[in-house]
Amino acid sequence: MSLLSVEELSVTFTARGRKDATAVDGVSFAVDQGQVVGLVGESGCGKSVTSLALMGLLPRKGVRVGGRAEFDGQNLLTMNERKLRDMRGSQLAMIFQDPLSSLNPVVPIGVQVTEILERHRGLKGEKARKEAASLLDRVGIPDPDRRLKEYPHQLSGGMRQRALIAMAVACAPRLLIADEPTTALDVTIQAQILELLKELVDQEGTALLMITHDLGVVAGLCDEVNVLYAGRAVESAGRRELFAHPTHPYAHGLLGSIPRLDAPRGEPLNPIRGSINDKIAWADGCAFAPRCDHYTMECLTGTPELTEPRAAGHQVRCVNPVLPTAEVPA
Amino acid sequence: MSLLELDDVKVHFPVKKGLFFDRTVGHVYAVDGVSLSIEAGQTYGLVGESGCGKTTLGRAVLRLNDITDGGVVFDGTDLAKLPGEEMRAFRRRLQMVFQDPLGSLNPRQNIESILSEGMAAHGIGKDQTERREKIKAILAKVGLPSNALSRYPHEFSGGQRQRIGIARALVLEPDVIICDEPVSALDVSVQAQVINLLEELQESLGLTYLVIAHDLAVVRHISDVIGVMYLGGLVEEAPSDALYAGPRHPYTKALMSAVPVPDPEVEDRRERILLHGDLPSPANPPTGCRFHTRCPWVQETKCATERPPLLDTGDGHKVACHFTAEIEAGTVKQTLATGIEAVTGTETVAAEAVETAEGETPAGKPAAAGAPAEEPATVPAQADADATEQTEGSPKA
Structure with missing residues (x-):
């Protein structure tokens, strides 16, 4: 408890x-x-x-x-x-x-x-x-x-x-x-x-x-x-799991858009396009869809549920999660 | 010959007192002797x-603050001594992007009016039609739709407003843009968009930037050369990579170790140098080295009496510290505790640690040695426990 x-x-x-x-x-x-x-x-x-x-x-x-x-x-x-x-x-x-x-x-x-x-x-x-x-x-x-x-x-x-x-x-x-x-x-x-x-x-x-x-x-x-994105948890996991394998496109994009002090210089950042203003309600689909690179028509049919596509305890609210093939190098 | 050279620039603000007669009772030494040079096409x-x-230094370059002493040489002309009207003309070539994108745009002017005001003042474009064409081209460059012209600042998001601020600087075709905290008011996902935009513009237009920011990671990402300031003076200046690979001034070391990195592996392994106390008041700066009151390596000789000059230690890596070489070689002892035990010990407070730490080996947060890279998610709690156990007193050379 x-x-x-x-x-x-x-x-x-x-x-x-x-x-x-x-x-x-x-x-x-x-x-x-x-x-x-x-x-x-x-x-x-x-x-x-x-x-x-x-x-x-x-x-x-x-x-x-x-x-x-x-x-x-x-x-x-x-x-x-x-x-x-x-x-x-x-x-x-x-x-x-x-x-x-x-x-x-x-x-x-x-x-x-x-x-x-x-x-x-x-x-x-x-x-x-x-x-x-x-x-x-x-x-x-x-x-x-x-x-x-x-x-x-x-x-x-x-x-x-x-x-x-x-x-x-x-x-x-x-x-x-x-x-x-x-x-x-x-x-x-x-x-x-x-x-x-x-x-x-x-x-x-x-x-x-x-x-x-x-x-x-x-x-x-x-x-x-x-x-959290637009009032809902889109990904939850232990910190090591989350930072090693960000699986929701939003979490993945966030980590890719932060300049890191220890990263080699000269690599351009990968920003998430748009801004949080252009949101749609969760009831009609995924609120992140307008800014997402992975989005399909499926994203706009009803609220995506939390699933565990990667590991137990690593919950992701996405129908097209970022899975190993597209992983960022650690 | 560098494009922009600052020579021992000082900006002191008088502190006034008195009801009828303004008596100057002291000065705030906001900028106290900064020399640096920026090459064309570079980002400093x-x-x-x-x-x-x-920020005061950035504003002083544009003479938005009065310069108390020293020279700002831009393309061969000393701006510090220019009379007002000539300075105004020079500002076409030196533009500024401000921190607060909403606060720096007039809410009652539409975007066309905001952007064409500077052009009219500097006589760019024959008439409004010509200016409008130019503004449209610039808006496309910074990634704004051309229908933005008739809209007002409140209709845009934070990131878009910052783009307008950048466009306002660009329409005058400046040589140098001073960016004062260009992204600190923005969300991280939008931050990256603006940083990339600044970099693209530099590449296509050959701009020179002076970027002022508190976020070390952002500065390291976009700068060629980095200068670290502490209490009105530069304490270290080096090419970006060199500064990151081997910070030499104790303050830079502490600053770098304090920046959180979004990676648990790095966070668990890092050695954190915690500084004691707060920044002293610039109205009454410490004697000698400005940093000696908080420096973990402060020595009895020189530090409190003599202000260290910014000296080249090789490869353009300049440091203002009397004991750079000794600290590097490990021949001087750390005299102040780094503060870890002050916060882990139940009894000790920071202040006591300062007094009693004479000669004692300080505890740095040790590397959680060889923490395997791929551990399941349950590890953090355990790793934290390890770290606390080890903080007891492992020496840090």
Whole structure:
């Protein structure tokens, strides 16, 4: 039994007088204790909306959420607000992309960290302050006692992200959702933060749901990878399997279009043509078909199912998968 | 004679204070003495993290920022000293492609109007009909339909907008295009399209590029020569392949080791040099070598007192470090821990590691030695466990 199992999650935004917009269209995945699961995709693929839906952070009005998300046997999607508030921060925690706008600019860091300790662990006053200092210390912020009194703008980008991580792990959550935690940071700082996340998973056995667009980050961190396109997982596999044998034309194309630092120079990149705007709904066929090099008429008849054309546990949603003959050299 | 030569360019921004009288209380040393030269037809890549001054330098070449000191010699003319009107005329030959494709296009001008504005200003084409013909040809070159002429920026996708930005530079038939983060706002699949377009255009039109980007992989892909900037100065400059094969400056080494590669095999084996702390403020840069506060190889002599010049170490590989040869030969010890134990150890924090690491052999992430290439998907967890065990203290020469 997985810690979190998401089945056919769908999120549709509705507005009067407009067509419904489906951001997530049936995503299923599972996260085990101590496991790092990645959701990868480009902008607009529904990866962030998935995380917000799991945390219950989507607005109640104008949004239709379907499917199930079982966390420890309870469905997060139907849980009442009061219960959810108890869960958030203590059982489930989230790290956001932009550390500056997710911290309150007019409240010192210390107050923001102790707030969680007071709410979920009942710590007060000096005790809470001490615990907050040790949390900052734990995530590698030097001189934590001084930093607690400072405001977010006085911290550097990397430091702010560390503070956010400190807040997220304050109550030793069992599941951590990290939504593009390093996108706003420089590479050397990104390396520091990834190392810190890895350590949390290794030492605490925290489950980590890693949401990112950077396949390089995924390659170094995730155990299982789900590639999302237009609101649906098109390929999911273990990271070694996925990177060695990308089988869905989209995943295959993505890997072929990234300039690699270790690739020989002078080879042109193989971009995927078009952009994600020209999508068709999954109900009418494969949403990737307009950009796909392998597409046939078969692609436009109904939603393609997840199959395992290559190896057990390597799921691909495609009727014309990229199989060994067309494989990219490793 | 190179097409574009920068000679000790400095751009300092004054920091003002005071309610009635502006007192200058200090300077932000955004660019502090950069010399480089770009050959015609070449691509020069400038990399560095945010705040290192790479964008300011790019803008200074076009005089979009005032140059405090130094020279920018383009085709024999020193642009730094040109009066305004002459500089304006010169900008036809030096064009820029900006990072944010939407922000750099006027939302209320249609594409024809955006593209013909520069042509009119520089007197290219007799009348609008002639200009329109030229614009159509350029649009075809950058892969946009000709019906784009009457449309507005918001009707295009991010990648197409960046193509418009490139077309706007191209209509003036420039010699040099300065691309400031040309692809960082785009999705990866679209990134590749724009990178390929830039390369094709260079080949067919003989353009010279100065590409400014933070993404090392992108820069390495398109550049012939790469310059690495840190806190307002160049720390290393080398032909692209040489830089990748053997980075010599400690900062470049750290930067290269931090770039994630989309390949689990490489990721598991890599030795990561983690730097401590953050970039110091360019308003109050460290004395001596700008990097000495974070350098894993910092030495007691020279580093904090003397600023190392950018010297050629052979084959056009230039490095600004006092101890390049010694680090290469392994005769100087790493003095700062690389930070791995700071994050793996439960007790130690980075700052303590800095203080106590004197003389101690640092732990680098060891190679997960000989990890077989074809392992089933269950291996990662195990490999990770291995890695943590080994981080205890294997020395890194």
